[in-house]
Amino acid sequence: MVPVRTCVACRKRAPRTEMLRVVVREGRLLVDDRAVLPGRGAWVHPVFQCLDRAVTRGILLRALRVSGKPDVSPLENRLKTLMDN
Incomplete structure (x- = not known):
């Protein structure tokens, strides 16, 4: 049986292997x-629409139960890498 996760942005379910897990480490959003x-993680599709929606609407921070403004640059860099490939 393949593990299935739900994208926090679009709420669609997909196999775990097709999604990115995002965590907060030392005040930065990182792709795991x-x-x-360790820690709470949130799953999101590795496409611009889902990542952008999750960050700009604060969905990702709510899912991770984080207050304040963590550094999203590592996540944005990963998004750019995905878009280039």
Whole structure:
């Protein structure tokens, strides 16, 4: 049986292997490629629409239960890398 996760942005379900897990580490939003980092994680599709919606509307921060403004530049850099490939 394949593990299934729900995207916090679009609420669609997909296999875990097709999604990105995002965590907060030291005040920064990071992509957890191997899904092994400790702490609360949120799952999102690796497409511009879902990542942009999750960040700009604050959905990701609510899902991660984070207050304040963490550094989103690592996540934005990852998005740019995905868009280039």
